[in-house]
Amino acid sequence: MDSEALRKFSALHPRPAGLTLHYGTAGFRSAAQQLDHVVFRMGLLAALRSKAVTATIGIMVTASHNPEEDNGVKLVDPLGEMLHPSWEEYATQLANAEEQELQKVITEICQKAAVNLHKDASVFIGRDTRPSSKKLSQSVIDGIQVLGGQYHDYGLVTTPQLHYMVCCQNTQGQYGKATLEGYYEKLSKAFMELIKQSHCSGEFQRHLKIDCANGVGALKLSEMKPYFPQEVLIHIYNDGTKEKLNHLCGADFVKVHQKPPGGLDMKPNERCCSFDGDADRIVYYYKDTAGRFHLIDGDKIATLISIFLKELLAKVKQNFKMAVVQTAYANGNSTRYLQETLKVPVHCVKTGVKHLHHKAQEFDVGVYFEANGHGTVLFSKAAETKIRQLVTEEKDNEKREAAKMLENMIDLINQTVGDAVSDMLVIEAILALKGLSVQQWDALYTDLPNRLLKVQVADRRVIDTTDAERRALTPPGLQEKIDALVKKYKLSRAFVRPSGTEDVVRIYAEADTQENADALAHEVSLAVFHLAGGKGAPPQPI
Ligand SMILES: CC(=O)N[C@H]1[C@@H](OP(=O)(O)O)O[C@H](CO)[C@@H](O)[C@@H]1O
Ligand SMILES: [Mg+2]
Missing domain, CATH: 3.30.310.50 (Alpha-D-phosphohexomutase, C-terminal domain)
Incomplete structure (x- = not known):
């Protein structure tokens, strides 16, 4: 370790006296001006983690749905998962260490986590559109470089795009190409293949209004637009050109206030959705002819996806174990519907995506969603291999077609983390394939107030x-x-x-x-x- 460089650079990123922060549910979050030392030190930690696991680590500068003045930072583990809980404690120790103790704390972490400082380190960096994010990501780079790490700065990306890049990189391209084009191509191809199997494709147009929370989701959706089929007409609102990030809009605002976002004019029965500030959450909604607002939250998204997957799994007849993972915030009627009507096992875990993700890994097909719209589907390696094998080898038409749909679902869903863009495409594909309107979807069950x-x-x-x-x-x-x-x-x-x-x-x-x-x-x-x-x-x- 270059002690001189560490001393010099940590002095450039001083810790405000008396400030103690914790690596919480989603990394560090605070007022942006309090975070410079934290992101610098998380650059150090990302380099250490990379050396420890001999893989590329991700680091995202964002405070998601929180106000524009806030910011935050979270680390991404090699397969695109959240940072391993055993390292959250190191993150907290490093963030709160006195400047003169920084080297000692780093040495302690190296001892406890068996980190060889002579190893290479590689870190992928991403950031959201907050005014403070650019400078903070520069401080991340300082931290990585002090420990001799290499980095690739992806600049403005959604949180799930960064997770995707990290996973692609560490699976030597098996999960996809670690570029934005790679992401857009993979998702749009799977989406098009899926809706090709829908009976009404070609004759219909699908309009969808999207509130992008004035965040990075708007930029990335615009970039992705040319990849979408013509039938899918995406209308972007709250694109960040006029209003503040997350102000009176976005998935969290809509879910918490149970009302439509500002900046989006909604006609009766139009299908609309909202992303959050870093585009890892999504909720749907519409207004009925009487003007009443209907929220379709993460629980109903999980339900729709579960119905669709359960039907396909029945057709491929492999006895795959499927389950839904929720938190205590799941609406009681969603749990009842899943268990009693759909007959799918439901598990309840602690709040925070890492807990849901971890539990969902126990099943062949694990559907997890927080009520606020953060979620995805995980397929076990064994299930994925079997499904891909059925697509090429199965003689029975119905079985093969079902396997093909499952294969496209595997490619369309971002299995590293909840992803508003990917989830939106999954939902749009399912609605098209099942010929369901937003009202029919909403009517599956009635939320308890x-x-x-x-x-x-x-x-x-x-x-x-x-x-x-x-x-x-x-x-x-x-x-x-x-x-x-x-x-x-x-x-x-x-x-x-x-x-x-x-x-x-x-x-x-x-x-x-x-x-x-x-x-x-x-x-x-x-x-x-x-x-x-x-x-x-x-x-x-x-
Ligand atoms: C009730 C609620 O929505 N809680 C959210 C919120 O966590 P809290 O620990 O409740 O602040 O932010 C988390 C990170 O985005 C998200 O995982 C979680 O679901
Ligand atoms: Mg978010």
């Missing part, structure tokens, strides 16, 4: 949870209080947990009517305020 709230407390870590975050262990008395409140309403459920990305406690409630869901959420938020050290004024009724 629900409400998501947040409360500020002095220290959110006083709340500890269990049972996939559905029950609070501490502070004392809180769970008992929630249980008593839930009993007052029909079809009700509520839970609280500390956010991993914001300094808040999140409250979720559902019940038979919107009034009841709102009332329950409010009462639970008051309980959190009083029992968990609420800050400022008590929460007001909705």
Whole structure:
């Protein structure tokens, strides 16, 4: 390690005194001006991780759906997964080390994680469209170079595009070509092959309005447009030329407020969707003729995909094990529909994509989605091999055609991480193949009315949870209080947990009517305020 270079460069990226940050649900997130030292040090860590696993590592500068003034950074592991949890602790240690202790902390990490500093390092970098992202990604480069690493800066890309690049690179091109053209070609080819199998193709036009949250998704979708078939007419809104990133728009805004984004004029029954700021989430919606807004969230996306895949799996007759993975935020009626009507096993895990991804890897076909629209489908290696084999060798027409559709689904879905562009194409293909309208899709089941709230407390870590975050262990008395409140309403459920990305406690409630869901959420938020050290004024009724 070049101690002199480390000293010199870390002095150029000083850590503000007293600032402690944690590698949370989605890496580090904070006000952009607090992050320079963090991204520099994550450049160091990416180089270390690359040396440790002898593979290319990704590093993305983004704060996703958070306000434009914020920023963040997350690392991508060799096959495009989230950083391994054992390294999250190293990330936190490195980010919070005093400047003069940096070398010592690096040496400790090398010892604990058996890193050979003499090895090569290779890091792929991406960033979103935030004004602060360019400079922060320069600081990442400083960190990589201090430890002698090589880098490739992809510049503006969606988070899932960076995950894709890293996976392509480390599978020697097996997953695809590690370029943007490679990504566009792979997805558009699979999409076209899929809709070719749809009966109505050629005679119809598919219009889709997309709110891109004024983020990087708009740029990348525009680039991809020439690759789409003519029948698919994509209309991009909130492309970042006029308004601020994520301001009154984007997938998170639409999901949380359960209303349409600004900047998108929606006619009755038009199919619309929203991406988030780094295009790894998507939700659909429409307005009916009475003007009522209908949200089609991650749970309904998972349901649509599961219905489609289950039918195909039945046709190929391979006894593949399929399951859906959700979090506690999944709507109760989605879980019921999947288990009771569709008869697909459902598993509930902790919030955060890494937990869903990990669980989904246990199955031949693992469908996972967070209610907020982040998700994908994972196919086991064995299932993928078998499906590809059926496509070339199977004599039975129906079976072979089903295998072909599955093969195209495998190529269309970004298996490294949830991807708004890829998910959108999967959904559009399924709707076309099944001849379903957005209303029919929505009508699969009716969401239970629900409400998501947040409360500020002095220290959110006083709340500890269990049972996939559905029950609070501490502070004392809180769970008992929630249980008593839930009993007052029909079809009700509520839970609280500390956010991993914001300094808040999140409250979720559902019940038979919107009034009841709102009332329950409010009462639970008051309980959190009083029992968990609420800050400022008590929460007001909705
Ligand atoms: C209720 C909710 O939507 N929580 C989100 C949010 O996490 P929190 O830990 O709740 O802040 O951001 C995560 C990262 O994007 C995402 O994985 C998760 O689903
Ligand atoms: Mg995101």
